[in-house]
Amino acid sequence: MRVALDAMGGDRAPAVNLEGGADALRRYPSLTTLLVVGDEEILREEAPKHGLDLADPRVKLVHAPEVIGMSEPGAKTVRRKKQSSISVAMDLVKAGEADAFVSAGNTGACVAAAQLKLRLIPGIERAGIASGLPNEFGPCHLLDAGANPEAKPTHLLGYAIMGSAFAKGVYGVALPKVGIMSNGEEDEKGTAFTKQTFALIKEFVATGRAPFEFVGNVEGHDLFERQLDVCLCDGFTGNVVLKSCEATAKAMSKWLKQELLASPVRKLGAMIAKGAFVNLKERANAEAYGGSPLLGVNGVVIIAHGGSTATAMRNAIRAAVESVNHKVNDHIIEALEGISKMEGGES
Incomplete structure (x- = not known):
């Protein structure tokens, strides 16, 4: 290697x-x-x-x-x-x-x-950065997290295909769940861009060619507590979300440490629960992911x-x-070829 x-x-x-x-x-x-x-x-x-x-x-x-x-x-x-x-x-x-x-x-x-x-x-059509976030059910990848700030709906459809291939090939997810970052879970929520993306992906899924399960619109909290493998967004939104999450994790760690050291009783409790705090820090630590693939x-x-x-x-x-x-790239190519074959069979 x-x-x-x-x-x-x-x-x-x-x-x-x-x-x-x-x-x-x-x-x-x-x-x-x-x-x-x-x-x-x-x-x-x-x-x-x-x-x-x-x-x-x-x-x-x-x-x-x-x-x-x-x-x-x-x-x-x-x-x-x-x-x-x-x-x-x-x-x-x-x-x-x-x-x-x-x-x-x-x-x-x-x-x-x-x-x-x-x-x-x-x-x-466009490359996208897939950045992992810790989720209760396994990593949830923001795609795109900064490569393409001015994305089009067709770009996000490509991200859905690539992200699902990545989840299958690397994490072994049989049928990845894909959602669109929005300001509400209802189908009618979002900007003109997210609504167009929603309609395009829903239409694509209806053809039976999608290598993923489309869960519709998702919100910020879904990144951590909902079974979600890929969260689609433009690069501007993804980068803001990613950096906000990283900053929040660092701030919470700092504040928690300050509170635990505020009194002898809290210090004793912190010593008893040290293992849990270490595991929690590792789970939320962006350093553990290191870098994000450009798919x-x-x-x-x-x-x-x-x-x-x-x-x-x-x-x-x-x-x-x-x-x-x-x-990883072989899985993406395989997914695209599978879709093309299905298109050819329909025509």
């Missing part, structure tokens, strides 16, 4: 990327090669400080002298900075020298580079949060390895 790591991407680069990469090499035996992409001079100086052994035959430095900043426009900068760490790492996947790409860098640039260099899977492109692309820690980057690399092992 060969993973191309954008070592210069993210708010804490290259430190957390190098540390996360070193940890991934220790933990995941199937990771045979880590292609560390970035300014070689900087990486040679920083790697020893963060536990990455450059003498390890599994580590290969790939020089990329340019960096795309977090605030730079994605597509324009990818075209202008052809030697950026994002572009060079994506080129490795395109050339077949890497099996997957991982970055905590500029999301727009990662999406643009993936679509320009790897191209979309035939039948998919719809001809390659495995994992996009991590710009503020990722070393633990998150290690888990982003783990997500890349798992996506390759689970053959």
Whole structure:
């Protein structure tokens, strides 16, 4: 397994990327090669400080002298900075020298580079980021969580097909449940966009070709307490929801800690319940997911949060390895081919 790591991407680069990469090499035996992409001079100086052994035959430095900043426009900068760490790492996947790409860098640039260099899977109009949230019944994936802010209803239909294929192939869900994020569960609720999407998906489901169960409109609380595998939304809405959920989890953890340390009696209770608190933190911890797959492109692309820690980057690399092992794109292609065959049989 060969993973191309954008070592210069993210708010804490290259430190957390190098540390996360070193940890991934220790933990995941199937990771045979880590292609560390970035300014070689900087990486040679920083790697020893963060536990990455450059003498390890599994580590290969790939020089990329340019960096795309977090605030730079994605597509324009990818075209202008052809030697950026994002572009060079994506080129490795395109050339077949890497099996997957991982970055905590500029999301727009990662999406643009993936679509320009790897191209979309035939039948998919737009790529989408699938970000997992902890749900009582298993992970619920927001799709899209930031790749396509100005989506069309047909894009969300594509997300429904890809998301259900992802849930089947990776999590073994026989018939994934798919809903649309709205401001109420009633069919008539939502914006003009969500109403059009609702009608389109309902019409598609009526043909009998849908590889998922459509549960209609869903609300914010459904993400955590309803049996739901994929929640459809445009990238703007998904990104706001995702970051709000992450911030809420961090705030609640901080407030709970403050209250538990407020008195000796509470401290004693906290010690007794320590195991439960640890498990709860792990369940709600975004770092455990590490990175989110960009579904719809001809390659495995994992996009991590710009503020990722070393633990998150290690888990982003783990997500890349798992996506390759689970053959995520093969499941998406299979789902699309199945729909096409059914269309052909009807005509």
